[in-house]
Amino acid sequence: MNGPIMSIDRRTLLLSTGAWPWLNACQLKIGETLPPSRIVGAEAHAGHRLRGALPAASQSRKTRVLIVGSGASGAAAAYTLQKSGFTDFSLIDLAQTFGGNARSGGPSDARYPWGAHYLPQADEENRDLIDFLEHAGAMKNGVYNEDYLCHDREERIYYQGSWHEGLIPWVSLKPQDRSEVEAFLKLVESIRGKRDAKNKHAFRIPLDESSRENEYIQLDQQTFADFIRGQGWHSPFLSWYLNYCCRDDYGTDWEETSAWAGLHYFAARSGDKDKVLTWPEGNHWLVKQLMVGSEDRFQGDELSCRLLSKGKGWSLETYKSATGRVTAWEADAVILAVPRFVAARLGVDLPFAKQQVSYAPWMVANCHARSLPTNAGPGPGLAWDNVPYGSASLGYVVANHQTIARYPGASTLTSYWPLTGGSSEYLRTMAGFRASEDWARLVLADFDLMHPGFRSEIEGIDIWLWGHGMIQPKPGYLWGQLRDAMNQPTAYPGLYLAHTDMSGISIFEEAFAQGVKAARGVLRQLG
Structure with missing residues (x-):
């Protein structure tokens, strides 16, 4: 990280929002009231003692x-x-x-x-993981514990003013968008079934069990975005969807994600088990x-x-x-x-x-609400994972979705924000300058997009900053x-x-x- 970046004061940083669109929601509004907020996870500061005597x-x-x-x-x-x-x-x-x-x-x-x-359901070939899940009680004799499989409704997307079940709003897509999404999914299915001369899958978990034939590993030399555009696909929705997936699993924009990693996200699992395990x-x-x-x-x-x-x-x-x-x-x-x-x-x-290793910074906000969000427009009701199309966030998860009394009066909604749109070093530095109120405004603006008026139901926001949240597969x-x-x-x-x-x-x-x-x-x- 260069010296000038570290010397930026907080006011200058927060005013320079042009290059960082997800900062714009943080401008102070006259007469605005915010729920109490705080930044937790202070041991990150202790880690810097590695640099001192x-x-x-x-x-x-x-x-x-x-x-x-x-x-x-x-x-x-x-x-x-x-x-x-x-x-x-x-x-x-x-x-x-x-x-x-x-x-x-x-x-x-x-x-x-x-x-x-x-955790996605494990493929049967991953015996170590299967054995652990059996040991932990998440499975018994190869059958998953129903208490831990994500209950319906699993996910939905807020797209063009209404909610749609799943992450692809098929009925609302334009013909070009639908055609290119279908073409991409067809490509994934063809790759998923491929094996090399040594009978290794093209993509596998653990990653090092994947094929090492050049046909596949050369994909690591280009970005996922370039690979997709190279197929002649330019659908705005497909671009958003694939970028969302890269940010979700890797904390990395698809313009910086390896094409091999992007395809691995979709093709590394068998595809016949569509439920995830969650708690x-x-x-x-x-x-x-x-x-x-x-x-x-x-x-x-x-x-x-x-x-x-x-x-x-x-x-x-x-x-x-x-x-x-x-x-x-x-x-x-x-x-x-x-x-x-x-x-x-x-x-x-x-x-x-x-210079070859990069880590994604994240912000996670747990929003404590006295009630649960309701739909402002048509579409399916609340899901475990609720995603707004076009947002800089990944949406929010209903933390108590799996409990027997799934929708009581109060709940905690977990909002996920991979900090992308610039170098990870700069974004990490910038995140450290921001007060809890800045993050709270950002999160509330996201809820305003999905659920107008719901911000008044949020009683408090706890914020965790992951400076080095995960390795980035560039x-x-x-x-x-x-x-x-x-x-x-x-x-x-x-x-x-x-x-x-x-x-x-x-x-x-x-x-x-x-x-x-x-x-x-x-x-x-x-x-």
Whole structure:
């Protein structure tokens, strides 16, 4: 990030909205009243202490295996170790609670997500994931638990003044739009069925089980937008829809998303299972199931600072902000389940090139309302996922959609905003300058679009900023030399890596696979 960007003051930044359309809703209106709002998730500030000097370690702790990072990858590593009968491990994280970008909030009877909030049904070939879902009670003998499959209505779109079920408003599309959407979906079906000479699918989950034939991986050299335009498709709706999908899964505009990643979104799964699994707390439910039996091995508020080779093992120094003390963790093996830019700052030489790795910033707002939205126009009623066509947001999810008393008087609506439209570094900096009231105006303007007058029902807005929400699959990264190097065993005995940075796509299935792989490496080493 360049110096001049960091020196911009808040007033100048908020006035320079021309290049950032999603800022325009934040202008102050005379006489405007806003519900109370606040920005939560303050441990991001503690993370910046990595850049400063720290006191010497005042205490030490020993464990055979130390897992650093408690997102889905770290939790999957803990699950794999415990499932094998290995229990001499500890799990630490900068955050107070485990979960990574799948954390949740709210009381036990009214949870809501702060990040990832659903899991598509797994293909039968993904045996590790299927076994975990069986273990967690999400499946039994191959049949999904109906309580966890998204209840009807799953999704709807607000398009041209009315709501339509699903994300494609077929009856309202112009002939050109309909024709090109159908052509794209036909292309996806043809790709989904393709296998190479080694019988590998063109696209698969985990990603590294996909075909490596040049016919497919060369798609990583262009953007998804360029690929679609290269087919002769220029439908405004198709462009919006595919851009929405890239922003939804990758936090990245389709003009910056690898064409391989764009097609992977649609073609990597079998297509015969159209329901998703979801919970009020989102994917935090999955992480909590991974952590069952390991909760007492978790230590939060541990900022990893320096990793040192020590004899046949490792020593990791961590800083606890609550006490100001530094602890030296000694372990035979370490699993770094953290983003690569964090791992690269710990003092060991790991494959990393800052200019080739980009992370998507996000804003998530949980809006606490005394009632639920109603339709201002025709169309189907409230769904789990409610998407406004043309908005800079992804819409909102009804957090308590899955509960038995699904639509009580009060609810929490989770509004998702991938911050796109400029460089991720600049957008991340800009997000840090904005007050909670700025974000609240943005969210309320989005509700005004979908539900005029509903803003008066919102009693409070909690906001979470994810500065480095997920790895961005930009052209050249997925099948380039850097990611290949990042997936090679480290040059250090006893040091293992597990994170979706190594996949290039930040979805639960990839995080889970990375954690399982790292834990199995540890088990082979330690016997």
